[in-house]
Amino acid sequence: MQQKNLSIMHPRPSSIVAALYTLRDLNVEVAILHGPPGCSFKHARLLEEDGIRVVTTALDENGFVFGGHDRLVDMLQKVEERFSPKRIGVVGTCVSMIIGEELHEAVMEANLDAPVIEVEVHAGYNDNTKGVLFALESALDVGIIDRQEFERQQHLLSEATNVEKKYGAASKEYLEPSRGDVKYTVAKRVIEMLKAGKKGICILNAKKETAYMFADITVALQEVAKKLGVEDNIVNFANLDTGLGLPRVRQHAEHILADMHDNVKIDEIIGGLDEYPIAGQQVRQLIESNYRDFDFAVIAGVPHAIPMEALEGMELISITNGPRQVHPLKDMGHEHVLVEIDLHPKTLGVTNIVESEFGATLRQLAREE
Amino acid sequence: MNPQKRIAIYGKGGIGKSSTASNVAAACADEGYNVMIIGCDPKSDSSITLLGGKRIPTILDLLREGMEIEKEDDVVFEGYKGVKCVEVGGPEPGIGCAGRGIIVAIQKLKKISESMKKMDLIIYDVPGDIVCGGFVAPIRKGLVNEAYVLTSGEYMPLYAANNICKGLSRINTKLSGVICNSRSVSREEEIVSKFANEIGSELVAFIPKEQIVQDCERDGYSVLEKAGDTDIAEVYRSLARNIMASDCAVDPRALTDERLRELTR
Ligand SMILES: Nc1ncnc2c1ncn2[C@@H]1O[C@H](COP(=O)(O)OP(=O)(O)O)[C@@H](O)[C@H]1O
Ligand code: SF4
Ligand SMILES: [Mg+2]
Numbered sequence: 001m002q003q004k005n006l007s008i009m010h011p012r013p014s015s016i017v018a019a020l021y022t023l024r025d026l027n028v029e030v031a032i033l034h035g036p037p038g039c040s041f042k043h044a045r046l047l048e049e050d051g052i053r054v055v056t057t058a059l060d061e062n063g064f065v066f067g068g069h070d071r072l073v074d075m076l077q078k079v080e081e082r083f084s085p086k087r088i089g090v091v092g093t094c095v096s097m098i099i100g101e102e103l104h105e106a107v108m109e110a111n112l113d114a115p116v117i118e119v120e121v122h123a124g125y126n127d128n129t130k131g132v133l134f135a136l137e138s139a140l141d142v143g144i145i146d147r148q149e150f151e152r153q154q155h156l157l158s159e160a161t162n163v164e165k166k167y168g169a170a171s172k173e174y175l176e177p178s179r180g181d182v183k184y185t186v187a188k189r190v191i192e193m194l195k196a197g198k199k200g201i202c203i204l205n206a207k208k209e210t211a212y213m214f215a216d217i218t219v220a221l222q223e224v225a226k227k228l229g230v231e232d233n234i235v236n237f238a239n240l241d242t243g244l245g246l247p248r249v250r251q252h253a254e255h256i257l258a259d260m261h262d263n264v265k266i267d268e269i270i271g272g273l274d275e276y277p278i279a280g281q282q283v284r285q286l287i288e289s290n291y292r293d294f295d296f297a298v299i300a301g302v303p304h305a306i307p308m309e310a311l312e313g314m315e316l317i318s319i320t321n322g323p324r325q326v327h328p329l330k331d332m333g334h335e336h337v338l339v340e341i342d343l344h345p346k347t348l349g350v351t352n353i354v355e356s357e358f359g360a361t362l363r364q365l366a367r368e369e
Numbered sequence: 370m371n372p373q374k375r376i377a378i379y380g381k382g383g384i385g386k387s388s389t390a391s392n393v394a395a396a397c398a399d400e401g402y403n404v405m406i407i408g409c410d411p412k413s414d415s416s417i418t419l420l421g422g423k424r425i426p427t428i429l430d431l432l433r434e435g436m437e438i439e440k441e442d443d444v445v446f447e448g449y450k451g452v453k454c455v456e457v458g459g460p461e462p463g464i465g466c467a468g469r470g471i472i473v474a475i476q477k478l479k480k481i482s483e484s485m486k487k488m489d490l491i492i493y494d495v496p497g498d499i500v501c502g503g504f505v506a507p508i509r510k511g512l513v514n515e516a517y518v519l520t521s522g523e524y525m526p527l528y529a530a531n532n533i534c535k536g537l538s539r540i541n542t543k544l545s546g547v548i549c550n551s552r553s554v555s556r557e558e559e560i561v562s563k564f565a566n567e568i569g570s571e572l573v574a575f576i577p578k579e580q581i582v583q584d585c586e587r588d589g590y591s592v593l594e595k596a597g598d599t600d601i602a603e604v605y606r607s608l609a610r611n612i613m614a615s616d617c618a619v620d621p622r623a624l625t626d627e628r629l630r631e632l633t634r
Binding site for chain 1: 466468469472501502503505506509
């Protein structure tokens with residue numbers, strides 16, 4: 001037996017929402033939330049931008065008391081009639097799980113043609129990755145993914161959880177949100193280093209679709225270096241392996257590489273877009289063997305997953321999308337930490353690189369040179 | 370090897386489910402079967418008489434203290450003749466959600482318990498009334514495949530038994546028999562036997578009311594362990610054999626209230 005970990009005061013990502021995003025990655029067309037009408041509203045709405053419909057059984061006070069089995073059966077049938085989806089997901093919520101609803105019974109009773117991924121989940125897990133895991137387990141059961149992919153994902157999830165506990169939003173009892181450093185000042189510093197002939201590594205280590213915006217920083221840095229005639233001083237690392245991960249995730253990597261095409265050369269591929277928790281090891285080895293003498297690193301996405309030993313002696317410019325990630329990064333020793341506010345919503349439903357604020361600032365400053 | 374029996378004994382609160390369950394468990398262990406008893410009542414009193422009067426830490430006790438339960442030794446304890454005892458436990462009365470507690474505990478147990486698979490008989494000792502979804506979790510999660518109803522010949526316990534029959538059909542669980550735990554009322558065996566037949570099942574045991582049951586319980590033992598040579602011990606043994614051999618479960622047809630009253634008149 002082992003004692004459970006510290007209790008964290010700030011709100012954190014929900015396992016229900018994590019399950020919904022996973023269903024999207026599994027190309028589910030309609031996800032049914034079995035619970036109260038307002039549950040996970042904001043993300044349900046966002047997900048619609050990404051091509052997955054989210055509907056709710058809208059359990060009310062009566063549903064809490066008398067159960068929602070019939071409503072769920074109804075909803076499954078309605079969904080089939082109205083949308084004829086090829087793949088359906090059913091996701092539990094705190095309410096339905098507390099009162100002991102059996103998703104499986106309703107799914108059996110509705111007896112639809114399309115496969116249904118059942119996710120018995122609520123928002124009460126400390127690690128939101130539980131929602132991902134449950135969704136994947138169920139996808140494995142219905143044969144949508146194979147055991148090998150499941151085990152690979154399982155490993156990545158446990159690494160992601162470790163990273164969050166050590167260096168991320170689950171590392172402290174309370175983390176103050178912050179907007180980070182001023183982008184203008186940091187962009188100036190980057191240009192100053194480039195002009196001084198310093199050598200830099202640009203590391204894109206992003207989580208899935210967030211790469212659509214974080215990749216813009218790679219592109220912007222390349223443009224600016226080219227303009228200043230020092231493009232050879234920059235090497236590009238990116239977790240854009242197109243052969244790893246769920247089909248949808250591979251596709252993001254393909255889109256981004258296609259969009260970069262001739263403008264940017266990725267020197268080192270450090271893993272797939274779902275490998276952000278483990279790509280740090282690859283980065284460490286690469287730097288140790290080839291890039292020891294570099295002066296600075298620009299790291300976008302999940303900078304806290306790159307081990308600090310790898311980056312020793314370099315000036316670090318990190319870009320995250322989590323306001324609560326600023327203080328942990330500063331504590332680790334990242335000199336400049338920037339936040340791309342509201343990045344995620346802008347990366348849903350796109351197939352091209354999306355402009356980032358930091359990228360835009362760099363370009364503007366270079367133009368003024 | 371025979372398929373595993375996974376039974377639950379239902380009946381009105383206080384009618385004798387726990388004492389019947391533990392005595393049957395002991396009798397089956399005497400016959401050499403591998404037996405597990407899982408107490409699902411927040412009172413956690415199902416296994417005391419198999420453990421010499423000791424209480425074991427419940428699954429929910431450990432979860433409440435924030436322990437991560439990883440091995441079955443944390444919550445599965447061996448009692449009389451190797452009977453494996455588990456108590457689900459529950460929150461303090463009037464606080465939290467006991468139903469959810471059962472769901473969480475059962476899921477946990479299923480995940481960590483290796484020996485569950487090796488049992489010949491698993492008895493779920495459930496609380497008297499199925500008050501909410503959590504209390505049927507063992508059945509819903511596919512853990513129980515046969516149910517027994519325990520009643521006396523009095524009107525209220527029969528009324529409860531009849532209601533349980535309605536509930537069983539709702540959750541698609543078959544009834545393997547009716548057990549009469551006597552309260553020494555007149556024509557008792559006849560009444561319960563009639564009830565059993567009319568709902569489509571049969572009376573599988575008539576357990577007399579005997580002081581010795583309570584005396585053994587007070588000392589912390591089952592009748593089988595402390596008073597194995599009594600007549601009532603023989604009744605428990607024969608019930609145990611009956612349960613292990615049973616193979617004709619039915620979908621019970623509940624009676625109307627008028628018919629139930631007629632029966633007991
Ligand atoms: N056949 C019996 N003769 C005498 N006392 C009995 C008999 N069966 C049960 N009892 C006693 O009745 C009380 C309630 O029984 P218990 O098994 O705890 O009921 P339940 O689990 O149904 O709530 C206990 O004190 C028990 O010893
Ligand atoms: S408490 Fe749980 S069920 Fe209710 S809205 Fe929040 S996440 Fe949804
Ligand atoms: Mg009891």
